[in-house]
Amino acid sequence: MAATPDTTKRLDRYDDPRVEAFGMLIETHNELFNATGRALEEFGLPVPWLGVLIRLARSPGERLRMTELARDMTMSTSGLTRLIDRIEAAGHVHRERCPDDRRGLLAVLTPAGREIAAAAAEPHLADLERLIGEPLDADEIEQLTDLLRRVRNHVRDICGA
Amino acid sequence: MAATPDTTKRLDRYDDPRVEAFGMLIETHNELFNATGRALEEFGLPVPWLGVLIRLARSPGERLRMTELARDMTMSTSGLTRLIDRIEAAGHVHRERCPDDRRGLLAVLTPAGREIAAAAAEPHLADLERLIGEPLDADEIEQLTDLLRRVRNHVRDICGA
DNA sequence: GGGGGATTGTTGTTGTGACAACAACATACC
DNA sequence: GGTATGTTGTTGTCACAACAACAATCCCCC
Secondary structure, X not given: XXXXXXXXXXXXXXXXXXXXXXXXXXXXXXXXXXXXXXXXXXXXXXXXXXXXHHHHHHOHHHEEXXXXXXHHOOOOHHHHHHHHHHHHHOOOEEEEEOXXXXXXXXXXXXXXXXXXXXXXXXXXXXXXXXXXXXXXXXXXXXXXHHHHHHHHHHHHHHOOO | OOOOHHHHHHHHHHOOHHHHHHHHHHHHHHHHXXXXXXXXXXXXXXXXXXXXXXXXXXXXXXXXXXXXXXXXXXXXXXXXXXXXXXXXXXXXXXXXXXXXXXXXXXXXEOHXXXXXXXXXXXXXXXHHHHHHHOOXXXXXXXXXXXXXXXXXXXXXXXXXX
């Protein structure tokens, strides 16, 4: 039972607001990811797929470079290659060569992809309203997004990306 | 380029504060997870391992039921079984039978586990200070934790667990 | 006290992501 | 023009997590 006083002392360092925030971020992320994922199952649309479709839908020409998409999705390029493989096999996306850089590939939204993303919008929004909109009011949601964005940007700056 | 007006309209639903918050939560989580993970690599201590060790260190007797630990870690019980397998193989944890319930197993911190968790405390805290403490002041960190906790609790309430 | 149903933890299977190595290509320099 | 340097995307291999099926145990109520 008894730890040496020294070790115990250093373990107490984990009682820290930043550790708390980090832990809470992980737990909230997992809970939300699982909850929304279960709800989107009936569309056969995993959360990361929807993430890709949304980002494409928002981009001019509904297309994005693989590398850029990987950065946006916080994934490795190889991870994105596999992800796009699957989404393409499902017909929601297809690849086009980049006109001005023959190394590059563009992930492009297909009509089917646009369709399913649009169909999932209503229920997904309803889920998020239940999950986030109920415990937090509009101001608080804005606050949360802002705090998270500042951390995200800072981490990206520091880590070179 | 032109989507049917109808589809486009439904796609616009994704321009929503709740979707924004959700996306930012995922991105921030991934960035922070990767950044802290890279830093902890030199200890041979993946982030989830540290999560387990910290939770055990905080529990009376430095021990916790498998199921409870799984809930705390937001993991499936099978996922936790494998995770504890690995941590146990590394010698940071060992399993004991539950005295009052012969089905149950307790994950118990070993001296070596306590030692490595204590050793990682200082550098990990320094990382979090750089990653979270720099962009956010103390009040904002508290705010962030509070907002996240409220969402997490609400999701847990709704989703039965 | 003895079934029926729930709970606890492990296992086989499957899917997904990261890392390293590679080939194709672009860009800058001389 | 040709070579050096860096980038882009795919693949092999590995680690990790979820789901489903299962075995052991507990609980409860008749």
